[in-house]
Amino acid sequence: MEKIMKKNPLYFCLFLLPTLLAFMIGFVIPFGMGIYLSFCKFNTMKDTKWVGISNYVQIFQGDDAFGHAFWFTALFAVISTAAINVIAFMVAVLLTKNFGGTNFFRTIFFMPNLLGGVLLGTIWKILFNGILVSMKQTLTSNATYGFVGLLILMIWQQVGYMMIIYVAGLQGVPDDLKEAARIDGANDKQILFQITIPLVMPSISMCTFLSITNGFKLFDQNLTLTGGEPMHNTEMLALNIYNTFYSRVGYKGVGQAKAVIFFLLVGLIAIIQLRFTQSKEAD
Amino acid sequence: MKKRLALILASAMLVSSAVCSLASCSGNGGSDAKGHVYYLNFKPEQDAQWQDLAAKYTEETGIQVDVLTAAQGTYETTLASEIAKTDAPTLFQVNGPVGLANWKDYCYDLTGSDIAGELTSDSFALKADGKTYGIGYVIETYGIIVNTKLLADSGHSLDEITNFETLKTVVEDITARKKELGFSAFTNASLKEGEWWRMQTHLANLPVYYEYKADGIGSTDAIKGTYLENYKNIFDLYINNATCDPAIVDSKTVGDATQEFADGQAVFYQNGTWAYNDIKDLGDENLQMIPIYTGVEGEEKQALCTGCENYWCVNANAAEEDVQATLDFLKWVVTSDAGTTSLADEMAFVSPFKSAKESSNPFVKQANDYIAAGKVPVDWTFTTMPSEQWKNDLGAALAAYCRKQNDTTWGAVQEAFVDGWAKEVQAAKEATAE
Missing domain, CATH: 3.40.190.10 (Periplasmic binding protein-like II)
Structure with a gap:
């Protein structure tokens, strides 16, 4: 098959075209339009007016909320990535040991992932408020509550998903390697850090990539859990963009420009992170 | 290999953009001679009543009236995406002067129209630059x-x-x-x-x-x-x-x-x-x-x-017969028996129109x-x-x-x-x- 494809470019095109078309319509074209719109003043996609970089200038001239949202989001992404991956890895190690019911527990841990973010935010808000009300406080009483609340919610939701990836990675570590190490006198800790972790490094890069980008892109949970309250103090980047887009007349272009900056930021951070973890992967 | 790939990419882009432009830019046909009305409704509480009223009007006159209601709190978002479509709403609403600033370019000048003449007071018309752009339809x-x-x-x-x-x-x-x-x-x-x-x-x-x-x-x-x-x-x-x-x-x-x-x-x-x-x-x-x-x-x-914060606006970019159909529909809503009854009794609106019936809402009386x-x-x-x-x-x-x-x-x-x-x-x- 491969040979036929290589010999005859027509086939190559034919098979590639549907996916390419879908990719163009669903991603490349809207993306291009999005970048174009960030340089425009517009209300709908039909009446755009080119304004150059003025949208970008406006963001960097005293939009404090955007700056705050960036640091809040960055802090959240870092802490949540660390917490999610450590916990998910520990759970995965536990659930690859030989004892009964591992499949049952894997299912249970994975389940929160099947629920949507809006629903989760709403449910957890009721839970948190139910507890906090006894102290005459609410989740939006101060920004720390909101931050911790978001963290708990995200850990609860994401651990199961990352765990599945780690379980698959752990099962790929050959037993004979561990056995050989044990015969050579390595203890459990040494086996974990010298054998297992280097060998599941591809899973770790995958999971950290997913959780750090998820952390940066977080929107639904942020919207429903705190809505950015109190006073925009728990507003993350995606929510800030959304609010910019809709809360003032004539600010759609600014919101769009923020979205482009957001894309560059997340892309850059993800690339750095991937480079870093991939450099640690064993051959 | 790279050259070939570039060629394929380029051709795919051409094809897809051609498809895209075909789909989006050829939509002028379709509307029949009598025009049609598309109302983007703001108030979810009254969705069913508007649907009924639209069906009645279609039955009476044969002109198609579509009513779409935006979910609570999403009107601006829905309007922004709907109005960019080929089949855009012919009738929508703004919430007063600040809302009008956003949509003025889309608003048909209603000065001297029948519907503007039906208002009991000129103060219920939403004006800018000396033109009437909106008609207040409910006083709350x-x-x-x-x-x-x-x-x-x-x-x-x-x-x-x-x-x-x-x-x-x-x-x-x-x-x-x-x-x-x-x-x-x-x-x-x-x-x-x-x-x-x-x-x-x-x-x-x-x-x-x-x-x-x-x-x-x-x-x-x-x-x-x-x-x-x-x-x-x-x-x-x-x-x-x-x-x-x-x-x-x-x-x-x-x-x-x-x-x-x-x-x-x-x-x-x-x-x-x-x-x-x-x-x-x-x-x-x-x-x-x-x-x-x-x-x-x-x-x-x-x-x-x-006061009033709900103003009807007619889409100035709609086809001429659709604008006319919308104006006729509005006139019918505020003057006909079916329309005024629905506004007053079913939607429980107090409307600032000459033929409006009295609302059954006790707070209105108070x-x-x-x-x-x-x-x-x-x-x-x-x-x-x-x-x-x-x-x-x-x-x-x-x-x-x-x-x-x-x-x-x-x-x-x-x-x-x-x-x-x-x-x-x-x-x-x-x-x-x-």
Whole structure:
């Protein structure tokens, strides 16, 4: 098959075209339009007016909320990535040991992932408020509550998903390697850090990539859990963009420009992170 | 290989853009000679009634009328995406002058149209640059709704309440005996994010209204906040005499407040004519809407807050026959028997049209009684509030004030109100400057 494809470019095109078309319509074209719109003043996609970089200038001239949202989001992404991956890895190690019911527990841990973010935010808000009300406080009483609340919610939701990836990675570590190490006198800790972790490094890069980008892109949970309250103090980047887009007349272009900056930021951070973890992967 | 790939990519792009342009730019055909109407409705409560009315009109005239209702709180978003389509709404609505600024380019000039002629007063037309762009179609009223049965149970009557001082006396007496009575004075003030409108729009209307009145203006670029002390009076009364502790009111929704009132947990509840359906089980004889007193001099003569923030606009970019069909439809809605009956009885609207029927809503009658007694209704000035951002910043500041009531947090409310106003006006000006 491969040979036929290589010999005859027509086939190559034919098979590639549907996916390419879908990719163009669903991603490349809207993306291009999005970048174009960030340089425009517009209300709908039909009446755009080119304004150059003025949208970008406006963001960097005293939009404090955007700056705050960036640091809040960055802090959240870092802490949540660390917490999610450590916990998910520990759970995965536990659930690859030989004892009964591992499949049952894997299912249970994975389940929160099947629920949507809006629903989760709403449910957890009721839970948190139910507890906090006894102290005459609410989740939006101060920004720390909101931050911790978001963290708990995200850990609860994401651990199961990352765990599945780690379980698959752990099962790929050959037993004979561990056995050989044990015969050579390595203890459990040494086996974990010298054998297992280097060998599941591809899973770790995958999971950290997913959780750090998820952390940066977080929107639904942020919207429903705190809505950015109190006073925009728990507003993350995606929510800030959304609010910019809709809360003032004539600010759609600014919101769009923020979205482009957001894309560059997340892309850059993800690339750095991937480079870093991939450099640690064993051959 | 690379060259070939580039070639493929380029050709794929060409093909896909061709497909794209074919799909989006060839949509002029299709509408028949008689035109058709597409109404993007704002009020979810009245969706079914509009659908019925549209079907009736289609039956009578053969002209197709589509009604789409945007989900609560998503009207601007829906409108922005719908109006960019080939098959755009021919009839939509804006919420007063600030909303109009966003959509003016899409609004058909209704000056001299039949529908504009049906208005009982020119003041219900939304104008800019000397042209009529919007037609107010529903007049609404809000105030403090009182459960008179509970009020009587507490040993008070409405006759006692004529201004802020007397209201405060009654309210604080109820709060003092809250345990014994088993109910509170006010419902919660619903300050969960996104549920702020009763406080940051409707209640905030009063200080704005009085300032405009004192200065003899109808809008301003810089509010002074002369009557903020009065705003604080009534807001403090609301939150400190409510069903819940002020510290947790930022977890409460408007729905929670409505439920508390309907369940008889509170005597007073600030809301408007539109809330009637949710609380009518208490019985018309037990419901009375009273003015929102804030301690302004001469407020004994103040009536309820009555105004309009829903204006119909016709899409100027629609095909000519569609515009005509829409104008005909509107005329039919406000003059025909079927239309006026639906507006008044089924949708329970008070409409400012010459042939409008009387609404069955008791609060409407009460609003008229106040006016008949020589009192002066409070205009809706919140349509001149500079932006959604302004309202939201004020709402957030109010919620923060509830968490901790002191001079600093109230200072933040004042700052959101006064400085925020100037800032938002400036931002809007920059955004709309050419």
